[in-house]
Amino acid sequence: MNSPLGPERRVSGVSASIAPLIGNTPMIALRFMPEEVTIYAKCEFLNPSGSIKDRFARAVVEDAESRGLLRPGSIILECSSGNTGVALAMMGASRGYRVQIAISEKASCERRHLIRQLGGEVILFPAGGYRTGIDLTREMAAKDQRYFLPRQFENPLNSRDHEESTGAEILRQAPGPVAAFVTGYGTGGTLSGVSRALRRANSRTRIYAMEPAEAALLLGEAPCSHFIEGVADGFIPKLLDGAPIDGAIKIPSAAAMEMTQRLTREFGLLVGTSSGANVAAALRVAKELGRDATVVTLLCDRAERYFSTPLFTRVSPVSGVCELKAAG
Numbered sequence: 001m002n003s004p005l006g007p008e009r010r011v012s013g014v015s016a017s018i019a020p021l022i023g024n025t026p027m028i029a030l031r032f033m034p035e036e037v038t039i040y041a042k043c044e045f046l047n048p049s050g051s052i053k054d055r056f057a058r059a060v061v062e063d064a065e066s067r068g069l070l071r072p073g074s075i076i077l078e079c080s081s082g083n084t085g086v087a088l089a090m091m092g093a094s095r096g097y098r099v100q101i102a103i104s105e106k107a108s109c110e111r112r113h114l115i116r117q118l119g120g121e122v123i124l125f126p127a128g129g130y131r132t133g134i135d136l137t138r139e140m141a142a143k144d145q146r147y148f149l150p151r152q153f154e155n156p157l158n159s160r161d162h163e164e165s166t167g168a169e170i171l172r173q174a175p176g177p178v179a180a181f182v183t184g185y186g187t188g189g190t191l192s193g194v195s196r197a198l199r200r201a202n203s204r205t206r207i208y209a210m211e212p213a214e215a216a217l218l219l220g221e222a223p224c225s226h227f228i229e230g231v232a233d234g235f236i237p238k239l240l241d242g243a244p245i246d247g248a249i250k251i252p253s254a255a256a257m258e259m260t261q262r263l264t265r266e267f268g269l270l271v272g273t274s275s276g277a278n279v280a281a282a283l284r285v286a287k288e289l290g291r292d293a294t295v296v297t298l299l300c301d302r303a304e305r306y307f308s309t310p311l312f313t314r315v316s317p318v319s320g321v322c323e324l325k326a327a328g
């Protein structure tokens, strides 16, 4: 804030703070052989805190500051599966706000470490009890006026920001008319916002939701546990209401992890499990639409927040203890 460059500006390649470094992520063309198919993937893992959630964190903080809802002494309080918590903790550190994150016990411990390392406070709630986490934050906010709730699951700013930033960037970067866009959903902000932008530009763009095969809610199936963190939290989010979705593609957790490893080994992309799931779903769509179709997806976060998850570990049949998977 006290930068000689002035408030929150990026001038001649020098940024006054972290916020201007969010977004405008590169798009990478992934040429799959032997499939002979190219997928265009937006590198959201290159956002400063390591995930696509930096976009919402910046949007909600800047919006709340401009409306006087966030001021010195405010505390940012949010229920998150982790990435939003890390992103808000980063924004809080940069702007001087206290940040408290209600996070599920099942979220990878790397996320908790990152939130704490950024000075945020972690409030754990039981796995599967997402509503519990949201209710908890509401009760806390009702009792203390210092709290500001970003409310990522219902805040229309979440999808609006993706419409104006992520969606607009895809339209600028894609090498041709976007034939299809494929991604998973957590809050639904990305899928609904980006699909609105793409459809406005081209009514023929097909929109597909990636769903874990174990929790294909849009296909009317009951949710079971899965290993694709950041998506499908056990309910269809409000922000997907009215989103122009043409279909859902089921990706099993094992296939997501396999594709994530392929992205790392064949393309050098250190990304998380949902990125593998997104690309696996996009590949299926691209094979159907034909080689020349421009199919776009997102690489949502970094591999380093999954060291403790089955992407990097296996349960030893002898000890029952998680061990690091042998390389190669």
Ligand SMILES: Cc1ncc(COP(=O)(O)O)c(C=O)c1O
Pocket (backbone or CB within 6 Å): 051, 052, 053, 083, 183, 184, 185, 186, 187, 188, 189, 190, 191, 229, 230, 231, 272, 274, 275, 278, 300, 301
């Ligand atoms: C790790 C991760 N974070 C965030 C998102 C997007 O979530 P949301 O629906 O909340 O915008 C995804 C979607 O694929 C994801 O995989």
